[in-house]
Amino acid sequence: MKQLLGAEIRLAARPVGEPAPADFELVTAEVPEPGPGEVLVRNTWMSVDPYMRGRMDDVPGALPPFALGSVLEGGAIGEVVGSNDPDLKIGDTVTHFAGWREYSVVGDATRIDTTIAPPQAYLGVLGATGLTAYAALTDVLKVKPGDVVFVSAAAGAVGSVAGQLARRFGAAKVIGSAGGPLKTKKLIEDFGFDAAIDYKAGDLAARLAAEAPDGIDAYVDNVGGDHLEAALDRLKVGGRAALVGSISGYNQRVPGPSNLMQVTYKSLTLQGLQVTSYLHLFGEYIGLAAPVLADGTLHAEETVVAGLAQAPEALIGVLRGANTGKMLVKM
Amino acid sequence: MKQLLGAEIRLAARPVGEPAPADFELVTAEVPEPGPGEVLVRNTWMSVDPYMRGRMDDVPGALPPFALGSVLEGGAIGEVVGSNDPDLKIGDTVTHFAGWREYSVVGDATRIDTTIAPPQAYLGVLGATGLTAYAALTDVLKVKPGDVVFVSAAAGAVGSVAGQLARRFGAAKVIGSAGGPLKTKKLIEDFGFDAAIDYKAGDLAARLAAEAPDGIDAYVDNVGGDHLEAALDRLKVGGRAALVGSISGYNQRVPGPSNLMQVTYKSLTLQGLQVTSYLHLFGEYIGLAAPVLADGTLHAEETVVAGLAQAPEALIGVLRGANTGKMLVKM
Numbered sequence: 001m002k003q004l005l006g007a008e009i010r011l012a013a014r015p016v017g018e019p020a021p022a023d024f025e026l027v028t029a030e031v032p033e034p035g036p037g038e039v040l041v042r043n044t045w046m047s048v049d050p051y052m053r054g055r056m057d058d059v060p061g062a063l064p065p066f067a068l069g070s071v072l073e074g075g076a077i078g079e080v081v082g083s084n085d086p087d088l089k090i091g092d093t094v095t096h097f098a099g100w101r102e103y104s105v106v107g108d109a110t111r112i113d114t115t116i117a118p119p120q121a122y123l124g125v126l127g128a129t130g131l132t133a134y135a136a137l138t139d140v141l142k143v144k145p146g147d148v149v150f151v152s153a154a155a156g157a158v159g160s161v162a163g164q165l166a167r168r169f170g171a172a173k174v175i176g177s178a179g180g181p182l183k184t185k186k187l188i189e190d191f192g193f194d195a196a197i198d199y200k201a202g203d204l205a206a207r208l209a210a211e212a213p214d215g216i217d218a219y220v221d222n223v224g225g226d227h228l229e230a231a232l233d234r235l236k237v238g239g240r241a242a243l244v245g246s247i248s249g250y251n252q253r254v255p256g257p258s259n260l261m262q263v264t265y266k267s268l269t270l271q272g273l274q275v276t277s278y279l280h281l282f283g284e285y286i287g288l289a290a291p292v293l294a295d296g297t298l299h300a301e302e303t304v305v306a307g308l309a310q311a312p313e314a315l316i317g318v319l320r321g322a323n324t325g326k327m328l329v330k331m
Numbered sequence: 332m333k334q335l336l337g338a339e340i341r342l343a344a345r346p347v348g349e350p351a352p353a354d355f356e357l358v359t360a361e362v363p364e365p366g367p368g369e370v371l372v373r374n375t376w377m378s379v380d381p382y383m384r385g386r387m388d389d390v391p392g393a394l395p396p397f398a399l400g401s402v403l404e405g406g407a408i409g410e411v412v413g414s415n416d417p418d419l420k421i422g423d424t425v426t427h428f429a430g431w432r433e434y435s436v437v438g439d440a441t442r443i444d445t446t447i448a449p450p451q452a453y454l455g456v457l458g459a460t461g462l463t464a465y466a467a468l469t470d471v472l473k474v475k476p477g478d479v480v481f482v483s484a485a486a487g488a489v490g491s492v493a494g495q496l497a498r499r500f501g502a503a504k505v506i507g508s509a510g511g512p513l514k515t516k517k518l519i520e521d522f523g524f525d526a527a528i529d530y531k532a533g534d535l536a537a538r539l540a541a542e543a544p545d546g547i548d549a550y551v552d553n554v555g556g557d558h559l560e561a562a563l564d565r566l567k568v569g570g571r572a573a574l575v576g577s578i579s580g581y582n583q584r585v586p587g588p589s590n591l592m593q594v595t596y597k598s599l600t601l602q603g604l605q606v607t608s609y610l611h612l613f614g615e616y617i618g619l620a621a622p623v624l625a626d627g628t629l630h631a632e633e634t635v636v637a638g639l640a641q642a643p644e645a646l647i648g649v650l651r652g653a654n655t656g657k658m659l660v661k662m
Contacts, residue, residue: 054592054596062596228591229587237393244595246592249589249591255587256590257587258584258586259584260574260577261574261581263574263602263603264575270600270601271598271600272595273598277598
C-alpha cells in the first residue's frame with residue numbers, strides 16, 4: 001500500500017524580532033498510520049494566533065517551545081479519513097491541536113456539531129479564542145452589571161468577543177481600542193462597543209481618560225506596553241486586568257508599564273490566563289455562545305488566507321494587526 | 332487656660348524625584364482640644380514607610396495624596412494625656428494614624444498591650460508592616476509547605492518578617508535580596524533566610540536562577556523594576572507575586588519589566604495590596620506573632636532616628652535603603 005504523503009510546516013529557525021518566511025519550512029513528509037484509538041484527519045482549517053510567536057522562542061511557558069526542525073502545532077479542524085477510534089467515524093468533522101499540516105494523526109480529536117455553526121467557528125468564536133474571552137470576563141475579571149470595561153485589540157478574535165460578552169454581562173460601558181479608522185468604526189457598528197479608541201491616532205491615555213472619567217473596573221489586555229500602562233492609570237481601586245496577550249511584545253521585548261506601583265497603590269490584580277486551564281468551561285460557554293451566534297446577536301468576523309503554504313504569512317500578519325476577528329488558514 | 336502648642340511637619344512642596352528637606356516644613360502650631368470621644372495623644376514613636384512617598388505626589392490611590400501645606404499623616408504611638416473617650420484613660424499607650432506631629436487629637440486610637448512587646452513594635456513587626464507581610468503570604472500568595480519563596484528588600488520591615496513567616500509556613504526554600512554584604516549576611520544569620528542575594532554585587536537574575544533552578548512559587552515584591560523582572564522569569568506556571576511596594580520607583584518612574592508576557596504564558600497572578608484592606612486579620616496575626624516575638628523566635632530590627640525634626644531625613648533615608656528592619660522616629 002502506498003504511503004500517504006502530506007505537507008507540513010516546520011520551524012526552520014528561531015525568529016529574531018518579527019518572524020521571517022525563512023524561519024518556516026514547507027516540507028512534504030510521510031504521514032504515519034493512525035495507531036490504536038487514533039484517527040487520521042485531513043485538515044480543512046487552521047487557527048493562526050499571536051501567542052504562537054511565543055512558542056517560537058526557546059523560553060519555557062505553559063506550552064513548551066516549538067522544537068527546531070519539528071512541525072509547528074496549533075488548533076485545526078478537519079475531516080476524519082481513517083479511524084481506529086470507535087467513537088469517531090470517517091466523514092466526521094473534528095477539532096484538534098495538531099495543525100500546521102495537511103494530515104494529522106491524533107488521539108484526542110473532538111467531534112464538532114456543524115449544524116449549529118460552520119466548522120471554522122470552532123477555532124474562533126466557538127473555540128479557543130471565544131473561550132479565552134469568556135474565561136477572562138468570568139473567572140478572571142468577574143465582570144458584573146454596571147462595570148466599565150476596557151478591551152484592547154478589540155477588533156481581534158478575543159477582543160471582539162470579549163466586548164460583546166461584557167455587554168451581555170451588563171457592563172455599563174464597554175470601551176475598545178484598535179488600530180485605524182476602519183477597525184474602530186467596526187467596533188461601534190459591528191461589535192457593539194460603546195466607545196472606540198484608535199490608538200494609532202494619538203494619545204491613548206488621554207482618550208481613555210476622557211471615555212472613562214471615573215475609571216474602569218476591568219481590563220482585557222491583548223496588547224501590553226502602552227495599553228496596559230494607560231489601563232493601570234485608569235483602573236479603580238480593587239480593579240482587575242486579565243493579561244490575555246501581549247501583541248506589542250511578542251516580536252521584541254518592550255519596556256513594561258512605568259506605573260506598576262499603581263498595582264500596589266490601588267490593590268489591583270493582574271492575572272495571566274491560558275485557555276488550556278479553562279477547558280472545563282467549554283460546555284458552559286458553547287451553551288451561551290452558540291445560540292446567540294446562530295441568531296446573529298453575537299457577531300464574529302474572520303480573516304482568511306488560502307493554503308497551508310500561506311500560514312507563515314498569516315502568522316506574520318496577525319502579529320502586525322492585519323486581521324479583523326479570527327485569523328484562519330483555509331487549507 | 333494657655334493653649335497647647337505642638338510641632339508638626341507639613342508638606343511644603345511636592346517633591347520632584349527624591350524628596351528634599353525643603354519639601355517639608357517644621358511648624359509649631361496650636362493643638363486643638365479633643366472633642367467628644369476624642370483623645371489627646373503625646374506621640375512617642377512615629378512610623379516612616381516608603382509608601383509615604385507615593386502620597387506626596389498628586390496621584391489618587393487607596394490613600395489620598397497629602398495636601399500641600401497640610402500636616403503629613405502616618406502611623407504613630409503615643410501616650411494619652413487628655414481623654415474624652417470613656418474607653419481610654421490618661422497614661423494609656425495607644426496607636427493611631429495621625430503621626431508627623433508632637434501631639435495628635437484622634438477619635439480612633441487603639442490601646443496597645445506593652446506587657447508583651449515594647450510600644451514601637453506596634454508600628455513594625457506587630458503593626459502595619461508585619462500585617463502586610465502576613466497578608467501577602469496568606470491571602471495573596473497562599474504560601475504552603477514546600478514552596479520556594481523569593482522576597483526582595485528582604486532586610487526591610489516587611490521583607491524581614493515575610494521571610495521568617497514563609498519559613499514558619501513550611502516553605503522549602505526562602506531566598507532574599509538586599510543591598511550590600513552587611514544586609515545579606517544579616518538575612519542569613521539573623522532573619523533565617525536560606526539564601527541571600529546582594530543585588531548591588533552583580534547579576535540578580537542569574538543569581539536568582541542559580542538559587543532556584545526549578546523556579547519559585549511565590550514572590551514578595553517590595554522593589555519592582557529589575558527585581559520583578561527577574562522574579563517573573565523564575566516564577567513557575569501558576570505562580571503568584573504580591574506587589575507590596577516599589578522602592579525602585581517611588582522617586583521616579585522606572586520602566587516596568589520587559590517580560591510581562593510571562594504573566595500570560597505562565598498564568599501568573601500579580602496582586603497589589605494595601606494593609607488597610609487587611610485590618611480584619613490583625614487579631615489573628617498578633618496571636619501568631621506576639622508569642623514568637625516574645626520568645627525570640629521572630630527576629631525584628633529597627634533603625635531609629637531621634638526627634639520629629641529628623642522625620643524628613645528618615646523618609647529620604649528609607650527610600651535610599653538606609654534602614655535595616657523598621658525605620659522609626661523616636662520623638
